[in-house]
Amino acid sequence: MNLNLTRRRFIKGVIASGAAATTTGVWVAANGAARPAGAVERMIRININGQVRTVDVAPQETLASTLRYKLGLTGTKLGCNRGECGACTVLVDDVSTYACSVLTHSVKNGRIETVEGLESADGTLHPVQQAFIEELAPQCGYCTPGQIMAAVGLLRENPNPTREEARQGLSGNICRCGSYDSYLDGVMRAAQIG
Amino acid sequence: MAYMHIGKDFVPPDVNGKVTGRIKYAEDYTREGMVYARLLTSPIPHARVVNIDASEALAMDGVFGLLTADDVYPDGEPQSTGLKVLTNEPTLVGEPILALAAIDEKTAETAISKISVTFERLPFVLDPLDSLAEGGPDAYNGGNTYVFRQGFASEKWSADQVASFRAGNEPTAEPQQTFAYGDLDAALAESAFVYESTFTTAGYPHQSMEPRSAMAYWENGKLYLHGTSQSLSALADGMASIVGVPQEDFVFINEATGGGFGQRARANSIPSMAIPAKMSQKINRPVMMRITRDEETAIGGARQGFQGWIKCGFKADGTMAAADLYIISDNGGKGGGGDAYSAADCISILYQTEAVRFRGTSIGSNTGHRGAQRGPGQNQIAAIIAPILDKAAEELGIDRLKIRQINTPQNGDIGGASRTPFTSAYMPEALKMGAEQFNLEERMARSRKRNGSKVTGIGIGQGYHNAGRSGMDGIVRLTADGRLKVHNGVGNLGTYSYASTSRAAAEVLQMPWERVDIVTGRTDRHLPITSPQDGSNSIFTNTRTNYGAAMDLLGKMKEIAAMELGGDAADYDFGDERVFKAAAPSEGMTFAEIAQKGIALGGKFTGEAELPEELNDFTKISVSRLAGDALMGIYHDAPHNNNPPGFTVTFTEIEMDVETGKYDIVEMVTIGDCGTVVHPQGLKNQLVGGAVWGIGLTGYERHLYDPQNGLPASTGYWQSKIPTMMDTPAKIKTGWVDLPDPENPVGARGIGEPAMGAVAAALASAISDSLEGHLFNAAPVTADMIINHVAGVTSEAVPLAQNNFRG
Numbered sequence A: 001m002n003l004n005l006t007r008r009r010f011i012k013g014v015i016a017s018g019a020a021a022t023t024t025g026v027w028v029a030a031n032g033a034a035r036p037a038g039a040v041e042r043m044i045r046i047n048i049n050g051q052v053r054t055v056d057v058a059p060q061e062t063l064a065s066t067l068r069y070k071l072g073l074t075g076t077k078l079g080c081n082r083g084e085c086g087a088c089t090v091l092v093d094d095v096s097t098y099a100c101s102v103l104t105h106s107v108k109n110g111r112i113e114t115v116e117g118l119e120s121a122d123g124t125l126h127p128v129q130q131a132f133i134e135e136l137a138p139q140c141g142y143c144t145p146g147q148i149m150a151a152v153g154l155l156r157e158n159p160n161p162t163r164e165e166a167r168q169g170l171s172g173n174i175c176r177c178g179s180y181d182s183y184l185d186g187v188m189r190a191a192q193i194g
Numbered sequence B: 001m002a003y004m005h006i007g008k009d010f011v012p013p014d015v016n017g018k019v020t021g022r023i024k025y026a027e028d029y030t031r032e033g034m035v036y037a038r039l040l041t042s043p044i045p046h047a048r049v050v051n052i053d054a055s056e057a058l059a060m061d062g063v064f065g066l067l068t069a070d071d072v073y074p075d076g077e078p079q080s081t082g083l084k085v086l087t088n089e090p091t092l093v094g095e096p097i098l099a100l101a102a103i104d105e106k107t108a109e110t111a112i113s114k115i116s117v118t119f120e121r122l123p124f125v126l127d128p129l130d131s132l133a134e135g136g137p138d139a140y141n142g143g144n145t146y147v148f149r150q151g152f153a154s155e156k157w158s159a160d161q162v163a164s165f166r167a168g169n170e171p172t173a174e175p176q177q178t179f180a181y182g183d184l185d186a187a188l189a190e191s192a193f194v195y196e197s198t199f200t201t202a203g204y205p206h207q208s209m210e211p212r213s214a215m216a217y218w219e220n221g222k223l224y225l226h227g228t229s230q231s232l233s234a235l236a237d238g239m240a241s242i243v244g245v246p247q248e249d250f251v252f253i254n255e256a257t258g259g260g261f262g263q264r265a266r267a268n269s270i271p272s273m274a275i276p277a278k279m280s281q282k283i284n285r286p287v288m289m290r291i292t293r294d295e296e297t298a299i300g301g302a303r304q305g306f307q308g309w310i311k312c313g314f315k316a317d318g319t320m321a322a323a324d325l326y327i328i329s330d331n332g333g334k335g336g337g338g339d340a341y342s343a344a345d346c347i348s349i350l351y352q353t354e355a356v357r358f359r360g361t362s363i364g365s366n367t368g369h370r371g372a373q374r375g376p377g378q379n380q381i382a383a384i385i386a387p388i389l390d391k392a393a394e395e396l397g398i399d400r401l402k403i404r405q406i407n408t409p410q411n412g413d414i415g416g417a418s419r420t421p422f423t424s425a426y427m428p429e430a431l432k433m434g435a436e437q438f439n440l441e442e443r444m445a446r447s448r449k450r451n452g453s454k455v456t457g458i459g460i461g462q463g464y465h466n467a468g469r470s471g472m473d474g475i476v477r478l479t480a481d482g483r484l485k486v487h488n489g490v491g492n493l494g495t496y497s498y499a500s501t502s503r504a505a506a507e508v509l510q511m512p513w514e515r516v517d518i519v520t521g522r523t524d525r526h527l528p529i530t531s532p533q534d535g536s537n538s539i540f541t542n543t544r545t546n547y548g549a550a551m552d553l554l555g556k557m558k559e560i561a562a563m564e565l566g567g568d569a570a571d572y573d574f575g576d577e578r579v580f581k582a583a584a585p586s587e588g589m590t591f592a593e594i595a596q597k598g599i600a601l602g603g604k605f606t607g608e609a610e611l612p613e614e615l616n617d618f619t620k621i622s623v624s625r626l627a628g629d630a631l632m633g634i635y636h637d638a639p640h641n642n643n644p645p646g647f648t649v650t651f652t653e654i655e656m657d658v659e660t661g662k663y664d665i666v667e668m669v670t671i672g673d674c675g676t677v678v679h680p681q682g683l684k685n686q687l688v689g690g691a692v693w694g695i696g697l698t699g700y701e702r703h704l705y706d707p708q709n710g711l712p713a714s715t716g717y718w719q720s721k722i723p724t725m726m727d728t729p730a731k732i733k734t735g736w737v738d739l740p741d742p743e744n745p746v747g748a749r750g751i752g753e754p755a756m757g758a759v760a761a762a763l764a765s766a767i768s769d770s771l772e773g774h775l776f777n778a779a780p781v782t783a784d785m786i787i788n789h790v791a792g793v794t795s796e797a798v799p800l801a802q803n804n805f806r807g
Ligand code: FES
Pocket: A077, A078, A079, A080, A081, A082, A083, A084, A085, A086, A087, A088, A089, A098, A099, A100, A101
């Protein structure tokens, strides 16, 4: 199921990156610019929110870095930058994934979705976004994009989860404000709207 | 009372940005030419910087400059506790020593690796009792404690005094701080049951989700700082003086804040934001300083731990006659916090104790810096006192709910060290409501029942925090198009108080919500001063100011109508965005017409004259910049005297697995008494959020340090675990009393902090119940403590240890 895939992808990502796993949160590893040229093609095309974007990606750059600092998609948040909190959760091929802990190069053939991609062109919010507003699920909001992407991933796989399944599905996303109850209310409402 | 806005849910204007990712936190901003600062932090717990050689780093391509404590404090560092912007005298691992700015973070990191800092190592200490012992190391340069207005001092006990305390006895040394009322000896003599024990509560980091990143630039002599804060205008007020820029030339931009919990309420708890400001001034470029999780954990604040002794006496009828407390509070590496005093104050208030004595001493340790964390003091003691109440009930043969009802605070009572009357208090109602919703009687029948390895525990807890201040200002404006602008400096912390308190102004004028704009997010939108958004005070404090400002506006509106249409202002009424003659409703003016007339009149109508005398300086600047372009309501809230309490009650049932020490929270009901409810969804969020914090406090939150080298073993979420969705109940049931407080114009009081305390208490009470009433006298009560207890093993290697394992 989703959770296992996420974990496997996370572990693969960490092994691949090395830097992201060992720098205990030092941002430079993710943003590193220089590397001997030629090892990896740097200009890559990646599919983000349905658009193919061309971007210069360093070999050891994390997906979160690419999204936030190269593409200006700052909706994806960094709470820890080391796979502890889920604030950076995005979907890669429908699977919720910690963007701080995968290398952009390792997911370049994937279909990446961030919180910015959920709203439809006419401004209609995704049912999860709508439900989170109706339940006033966010408090400070910093974990919210991650919670939303985890919820969207869950509902794609299981459109009618029980509250317990929703709790399992979002358990990789921590919320220091403690808004879990309201997030679960939001997921259950989204399943109804959805 | 039928309100138009108060007590009704609404969509706060920022929530759309939160679900779309559009709302910006400090780190989401960029600016052309922006460069990046990185920090070099102290690798050792207590040291003095002897020399900094940055020549090689500064010679590197792409490096723009260095900032040290000497730059920030040319006249020397202030000799006081509290975090410094940068320091040459680190007293905790992770304290910022210098910052370097470069073209990108990799270059900055590489350059920092080439800086040679020579430290003189100084003795460090992790446990305040080790420092108190004669000959023990002192955490600070100049002592182990800080005496207000006097400076550093060294507080020492004899080795025997420390050993006796660790062995479980009442401390005998002179305390730094005391309060007392009532005849303690008589109260103890009258007691049928007396409980006495030492206890500990742990320190642990705040761990706000958003690291305290900040970005700054200067333009036309003005400083623009993108930062994070709990309290927009109160923090800006203090930050200007930390940076050393006149308030008039400082713009603080803070649309959203990713958590604060006490450590972003005031500028001096987040001085690191001055680093990019100072660096930008020095190198004349915009500077972004991203903060890592490690750095946030080190300087983001921590709760004060307690090493305490408590003696409580209960009369045969269950009355809590006496409470005697002696608490050593852990001031950590940078000092700060009045938690111990608040803890004793809380017992006095929650249980209306007849005689109370508090003695306390604050001692430093070279660990995370301490400062207010959600319910500082009240919430630690909540987890200690609840099982004691249960024990008293058991010994005296009184029902566990009953003993709380016997001692409950209620309307007309006084409480605390200052013996202050409550503005109102509906704890009896909350207890009754909670017991009913929880179905206490039926659940109590399952108390201590065993099923295989599982034992049911039932817990009852109560929480308190004083929840409201006064003396702040309000500004509202009616613009020429008839829209109401509520200028709100509360800050966007996630409580939505900035929005819900604005509704008090809309209520006064009966304005439809879609005709109201909240003006906030940055100080150059000209905001009034507010109290820091801490201490559960925003709802009480800022409904008063916004209500007052709207009343001032309404008075001016009626005055203008009377000037235009004749008669006296008192002859006028209003409704549907019109002011009209009460006797002839068809004769009137629309709000827009009145605003236009007011703008034409100017003077007092537009904030150019006759301002309230006591207006705070911060507000005066804002009013002067707003003056002239709209009809303005301005208000200074006179101080009130009584104590507006926030109260909560929690009932919980747990299923304890005595083989693993783990438990499931089967049911949790938590009820708030915060006067009239202003925003039900916001209140529910505070109650469930507080519950998660309470589960963490009693369950497992603590930070640990390596005793050999003083290095933090807890540097992030992984090693200092906060509750996840799997640690908290799938549903937390909430409710509220919803009775008005007479000293608030809309009847409201705050709730954020007690929401945590009641849950911490209820869980401690339930854990104790599931273990035949055993008292751990500690928070947290971890799984290893539980299985050791079940196995009959005494595991405490060093009794009362702080910042390390108890055993
Ligand atoms: S930022 Fe990726 S898991 Fe925390």
